Amino acid sequence: MEIYKPKAGPLLSEINLPTDLKKLKPEQLQDVCDELREFIIDMVAVHGGHFGASLGVIELTVALHYIYDSPKDQIVWDVGHQAYGHKILTGRRDIFHTNRKYKGVSGFPKRSESEYDAFGVGHSSTSISAGLGMAIARDLNQSDEKIVSIIGDGAMTGGMAFEAMNNAGAMESDMLVILNDNNMSIDPNVGALKEYLAEITTSKTFNKMRDEVYDLLGHLKGAGEKMRKAASKLERAMTAAITPGALFQALGFKYYGPVDGHNVDALRRHLEDLKTVSGPKLLHIVTVKGKGFAPAEREQTKWHAQSSPFDKITGKSLVKPNNGKKQPPKYQDVFGEALVELAANNDDIVAITPAMPSGSSLWPMMKTFPDRAFDVGIAEQHAVTFAAGLATQGKKAFAALYSTFLQRAYDQVIHDVAIQKLPVVFCIDRAGLVGADGPTHHGLYDTAYLRAVPNMIVSSPMDEQELRDMLYTASEYQESAWAVRYPRGRSTGMAVREEFEKTEIGKGRIIKEGEKVAVLSFGPIGKYVIEASEILEKEGIQIGHFDMRYAKPLDTGMIDYVLADYDSIITLEDGTVLGGFGSAVAEYAAGKGTGVPVKIMGVPDEIIEHGTQRELHDEVGIGPDGIVDEVRRVLNVLV
Numbered sequence: 223m224e225i226y227k228p229k230a231g232p233l234l235s236e237i238n239l240p241t242d243l244k245k246l247k248p249e250q251l252q253d254v255c256d257e258l259r260e261f262i263i264d265m266v267a268v269h270g271g272h273f274g275a276s277l278g279v280i281e282l283t284v285a286l287h288y289i290y291d292s293p294k295d296q297i298v299w300d301v302g303h304q305a306y307g308h309k310i311l312t313g314r315r316d317i318f319h320t321n322r323k324y325k326g327v328s329g330f331p332k333r334s335e336s337e338y339d340a341f342g343v344g345h346s347s348t349s350i351s352a353g354l355g356m357a358i359a360r361d362l363n364q365s366d367e368k369i370v371s372i373i374g375d376g377a378m379t380g381g382m383a384f385e386a387m388n389n390a391g392a393m394e395s396d397m398l399v400i401l402n403d404n405n406m407s408i409d410p411n412v413g414a415l416k417e418y419l420a421e422i423t424t425s426k427t428f429n430k431m432r433d434e435v436y437d438l439l440g441h442l443k444g445a446g447e448k449m450r451k452a453a454s455k456l457e458r459a460m461t462a463a464i465t466p467g468a469l470f471q472a473l474g475f476k477y478y479g480p481v482d483g484h485n486v487d488a489l490r491r492h493l494e495d496l497k498t499v500s501g502p503k504l505l506h507i508v509t510v511k512g513k514g515f516a517p518a519e520r521e522q523t524k525w526h527a528q529s530s531p532f533d534k535i536t537g538k539s540l541v542k543p544n545n546g547k548k549q550p551p552k553y554q555d556v557f558g559e560a561l562v563e564l565a566a567n568n569d570d571i572v573a574i575t576p577a578m579p580s581g582s583s584l585w586p587m588m589k590t591f592p593d594r595a596f597d598v599g600i601a602e603q604h605a606v607t608f609a610a611g612l613a614t615q616g617k618k619a620f621a622a623l624y625s626t627f628l629q630r631a632y633d634q635v636i637h638d639v640a641i642q643k644l645p646v647v648f649c650i651d652r653a654g655l656v657g658a659d660g661p662t663h664h665g666l667y668d669t670a671y672l673r674a675v676p677n678m679i680v681s682s683p684m685d686e687q688e689l690r691d692m693l694y695t696a697s698e699y700q701e702s703a704w705a706v707r708y709p710r711g712r713s714t715g716m717a718v719r720e721e722f723e724k725t726e727i728g729k730g731r732i733i734k735e736g737e738k739v740a741v742l743s744f745g746p747i748g749k750y751v752i753e754a755s756e757i758l759e760k761e762g763i764q765i766g767h768f769d770m771r772y773a774k775p776l777d778t779g780m781i782d783y784v785l786a787d788y789d790s791i792i793t794l795e796d797g798t799v800l801g802g803f804g805s806a807v808a809e810y811a812a813g814k815g816t817g818v819p820v821k822i823m824g825v826p827d828e829i830i831e832h833g834t835q836r837e838l839h840d841e842v843g844i845g846p847d848g849i850v851d852e853v854r855r856v857l858n859v860l861v
């Protein structure tokens with residue numbers, strides 16, 4: 223089937239690189255913006271992808287590439303989900319329909335993909351640190367490239383952004399930070415900073431004075447260094463006196479703004495002028511997430527990203543998912559609903575999310591028990607220590623984090639939770655290969671890094687019934703921390719009993735007995751063993767299948783049983799093969815000295831790119847076919 227390629231308008235189709243954009247007159251830039259917006263809407267309406275954030279920075283993207291000389295100048299995006307316009311203007315227009323598809327363009331800036339992608343990204347709040355590193359390297363190299371870091375108001379809630387500003391403000395190296403303030407994270411932004419930014423953008427007195435100062439500064443190019451310094455001093459004094467922007471000033475940044483981020487001409491002029499201002503400076507622009515596509519402006523969370531084809535005028539979905547048949551619930555929803563049920567019976571239960579109430583399905587809890595559910599902003603480290611603090615006072619804290627983002631809080635897991643033996647429950651979503659978001663988002667390491675920590679149970683259910691029971695058991699458990707990992711996507715669709723039952727900690731279950739080869743699976747990936755087993759049965763091969771449920775504590779009784787009854791063990795997990803569940807089994811088996819070989823199947827020690835989850839599972843050989851092949855191989859070896 224022919225893959226749909228959006229058609230670029232007359233100006234955009236001539237822009238292969240930013241040098242082509244620079245040939246245009248300033249008056250033509252708005253038309254470029256309109257064509258770029260249209261192109262992105264066209265593309266995402268058919269192929270899906272991140273959406274609202276890119277639409278919100280179209281004018282900024284065009285202005286940046288018009289004024290700066292990328293790739294010499296370094297344009298550093300934060301998170302990178304808003305960089306579609308950037309990619310299209312920097313040589314990837316004609317392949318952009320492969321965005322997020324297997325072997326296609328990455329949905330995020332990526333250094334190996336293009337020299338215009340100054341820094342690889344996917345996780346938030348990194349752009350100022352990376353930009354500062356580039357600025358200091360530039361100074362050491364005595365070269366003259368410009369450094370621009372773009373950061374959203376959501377990403378600005380991440381501690382790293384402040385660590386970077388604190389450092390940059392004192393280093394006095396030349397760099398520009400552009401704060402893209404759309405008042406949204408994926409969900410509505412939260413926290414005191416958000417209120418502060420809102421005060422700035424709505425303060426009329428300040429805006430008037432700021433405009434006057436800016437005009438003065440902006441027109442001083444020919445007026446000499448002395449006057450500019452005087453004006454700069456005046457501006458700083460005034461800004462400090464009337465406070466807006468003072469937070470950034472206090473951190474050593476010159477503050478400019480707020481500027482309408484959809485006025486490409488104003489942006490172009492500001493960027494041009496700011497090139498002449500040295501040192502660390504911050505330009506605050508105000509934008510609308512989803513700008514130019516009415517449904518996305520109205521429902522900004524829903525349109526943060528889109529997967530299904532939609533009508534590019536009305537936004538209405540053009541496909542009935544699953545042909546209109548009811549789909550099994552997503553694992554995240556099984557968690558979100560179970561949590562509310564548990565919280566209804568246990569007043570001590572509280573829940574924490576670092577800026578992912580939609581992604582982690584915490585809204586039911588936030589709506590039902592608003593006093594006991596907390597969105598703390600994009601602040602994983604804080605989220606974990608905050609949960610630890612709650613636990614010291616007898617609260618049963620459920621910290622819901624994506625596996626990939628929990629990586630940020632590893633020290634907090636050890637130092638604040640495990641060492642103090644606090645019974646925090648980590649609900650680890652998006653565990654395993656996540657699909658189209660690619661390597662920055664795959665949740666591959668949690669089993670390995672959590673298994674290494676004392677006072678930590680590491681579990682993964684094979685289906686939604688087990689997930690509910692594990693959450694219930696964890697809610698009553700006070701001896702140590704507990705991690706429950708579950709993947710992106712839908713559960714099995716099985717009939718689930720209403721009441722919860724305790725699961726026995728550290729105990730697996732037998733799915734199927736067999737001969738010679740036993741497959742020990744950890745988590746929902748066990749479904750592939752069932753498929754593989756059916757294929758093998760047709761060949762007369764009966765494998766044993768054991769759903770182990772716990773990587774720690776291991777069900778050693780079950781492993782002893784398998785070691786005694788089978789000739790070979792295969793372990794299967796949706797995570798790295800280094801130090802994960804399979805390693806735990808192999809360590810135990812080696813200690814027993816039985817000589818039964820253990821083959822660890824999981825994700826190899828390589829960076830795995832993007833694609834659908836199934837494509838990636840098959841690529842690394844942990845899909846049903848990979849399991850079938852491995853069983854045949856083992857049996858041949860055994861013969």
Ligand SMILES: Cc1ncc(C[n+]2csc(CCOP(=O)(O)OP(=O)(O)O)c2C)c(N)n1
Pocket residue numbers: 275278301303304344345346373374375376377378402404406407408511576577578600602627630
């Ligand atoms: C460390 C980390 N935590 C969570 C996320 C998930 N995430 C992706 S985009 C986003 C919101 C970013 O908001 P903002 O920076 O304001 O950009 P906008 O989407 O509004 O343009 C979040 C929370 C992430 N990418 N990285």
